[in-house]
Amino acid sequence: xxxxxxxxxxxxxxxxxxxxxxxxxxxxxxxxxxxxxxxxxxxxxxxxxxxxxxxxxxxxxxxxxxxxxxxxxxxxxxxxxxxxxxxxxxxx
Numbered sequence: 348x349x350x351x352x353x354x355x356x357x358x359x360x361x362x363x364x365x366x367x368x369x370x371x372x373x374x375x376x377x378x379x380x381x382x383x384x385x386x387x388x389x390x391x392x393x394x395x396x397x398x399x400x401x402x403x404x405x406x407x408x409x410x411x412x413x414x415x416x417x418x419x420x421x422x423x424x425x426x427x428x429x430x431x432x433x434x435x436x437x438x439x
Contacts (some may be wrong), residue, residue, distance in 0.1 A: 356397035358389065367402070378405070 361375040364384070376395060379386035385401035388394060407410070 357399040358387075359399055359402065361386075361395050364397045364402060376394060383408075 356405045361372045365372045375384065375397065376386075378384040379395065379397065380420055385398040386395050387398075391397045
């Protein structure tokens with residue numbers, strides 16, 4: 348019989364996330380407000396906590412964005428005239 352227990356959600360403090368991403372804590376909170384990270388105020392007194400799974404999703408999103416930008420740069424570099432030579436009819 349398969350285990351139907353939902354996975355345990357783990358939370359990280361904004362300072363932990365900031366250290367992992369090499370950014371400031373305020374930037375982590377801003378990412379939460381932008382909806383790019385999932386966070387909640389938990390505990391008493393309430394303190395921000397970031398869902399670990401949303402950090403993984405954010406990193407995957409950033410990796411994909413970097414990959415797309417690299418492909419875009421390669422495509423732009425390949426369209427330079429130096430690569431293709433002078434335009435047709437120019438200089439002949």
